[in-house]
Amino acid sequence: MSNLELEIKQLIIDSLDLEDLSCEDIDSEEPLFVDGLGLDSIDALELGLAIQKEYGVKLDSDSEENRKHFANVKSLAALVAQHRS
Amino acid sequence: MIKITFSVNAWTAQSPTIQGVDEWRAWSEGKNNLREETTASPKSIPPMLRRRLNPLGKLALSCFESLPEHQADAVVFCSEHGEVERTASLLSAIARHEDMSPTSFSLSVHNAIAGIYSIANNYEKPINAICAGPDSIFTTLIEAYSLLKDNHQQVACLIYDEPLPSMYLPAHQLGQQALAIALLISPSSRKAGSNEFELQGEPLKNTPAHTEQTAYPGEELIKFLLNSDAEMQYTSSGHHWTLKRSS
Numbered sequence: 001m002s003n004l005e006l007e008i009k010q011l012i013i014d015s016l017d018l019e020d021l022s023c024e025d026i027d028s029e030e031p032l033f034v035d036g037l038g039l040d041s042i043d044a045l046e047l048g049l050a051i052q053k054e055y056g057v058k059l060d061s062d063s064e065e066n067r068k069h070f071a072n073v074k075s076l077a078a079l080v081a082q083h084r085s
Numbered sequence: 086m087i088k089i090t091f092s093v094n095a096w097t098a099q100s101p102t103i104q105g106v107d108e109w110r111a112w113s114e115g116k117n118n119l120r121e122e123t124t125a126s127p128k129s130i131p132p133m134l135r136r137r138l139n140p141l142g143k144l145a146l147s148c149f150e151s152l153p154e155h156q157a158d159a160v161v162f163c164s165e166h167g168e169v170e171r172t173a174s175l176l177s178a179i180a181r182h183e184d185m186s187p188t189s190f191s192l193s194v195h196n197a198i199a200g201i202y203s204i205a206n207n208y209e210k211p212i213n214a215i216c217a218g219p220d221s222i223f224t225t226l227i228e229a230y231s232l233l234k235d236n237h238q239q240v241a242c243l244i245y246d247e248p249l250p251s252m253y254l255p256a257h258q259l260g261q262q263a264l265a266i267a268l269l270i271s272p273s274s275r276k277a278g279s280n281e282f283e284l285q286g287e288p289l290k291n292t293p294a295h296t297e298q299t300a301y302p303g304e305e306l307i308k309f310l311l312n313s314d315a316e317m318q319y320t321s322s323g324h325h326w327t328l329k330r331s332s
Contacts, residue, residue, distance in 0.1 A: 016136070016188075017136040017137070017188075018136060019136060020132050020136075038133055042187055042188050042191050043188070045187035045188075046186060046187050046188045049184055049186065049187065052184075053184075
């Protein structure tokens with residue numbers, strides 16, 4: 001697991017108050033929403049805001065691309081890495 | 086003047102350091118029995134929903150689920166300010182020109198805790214959320230009484246509030262610690278040995294232009310419920326309330 005993926009897992013736990021989870025409980029390739037981790041639409045907005053605050057990644061709210069970026073931890077890490085390069 | 090009678094079938098109360106009637110009795114007798122301060126964790130709420138509650142919401146629902154015979158045909162939630170820490174943090178974010186937390190925003194309505202309760206428990210019966218300033222507790226009893234008159238056999242009241250964040254002080258204060266009180270009431274049965282109560286509310290003739298802040302009546306209500314001889318009097322800015330046993 002990359003450091004960035006670990007960082008994003010911690011960001012998910014902190015920003016979404018997932019107090020009973022630790023980073024090891026989240027699989028990088030597991031879906032974040034509905035199935036898998038079971039997050040909902042409010043979590044999507046909250047996580048979008050956290051990613052924006054933490055990494056300065058601006059997200060277009062209507063973009064179809066967001067679905068791909070927010071699929072799992074791995075795809076979020078790729079989005080942040082791409083923004084940094 | 087308003088005058089209503091009802092029976093209290095069960096009640097309980099909880100603060101971060103005191104839980105259940107026995108501990109409140111010891112507290113009222115001045116015994117130092119305080120628990121170490123902990124954040125309540127209502128077991129009937131699944132973790133993915135429980136995380137949406139802040140400490141006051143957790144305290145309120147934890148108190149509610151510890152109410153004996155917790156079967157009610159309707160629930161009246163009562164709070165002067167609700168999860169006010171959440172409101173304060175949203176206002177602070179606006180003041181700093183930051184984006185507001187979408188989660189906090191979605192939960193900043195007065196009936197958010199009632200909503201989470203109903204989702205977690207599949208509760209599809211009537212729920213109201215009352216907020217009437219210093220009259221809140223008494224108007225909640227009147228609301229519950231109205232539901233009893235509307236053919237509900239047993240109505241639960243869940244009363245909860247917490248001290249206000251420092252940004253509001255000293256303008257207003259709500260007690261020293263967060264407090265939740267749950268009551269289960271039914272129509273007055275007039276049977277011997279039942280817990281019959283009478284509430285009287287009288288509008289003040291001359292509403293003072295500026296009244297001194299009266300103490301939050303939550304702890305007074307607990308003392309009243311514990312003591313069979315007690316009568317509870319409370320004057321808000323608009324009403325004088327008397328709660329007493331009627332049998």
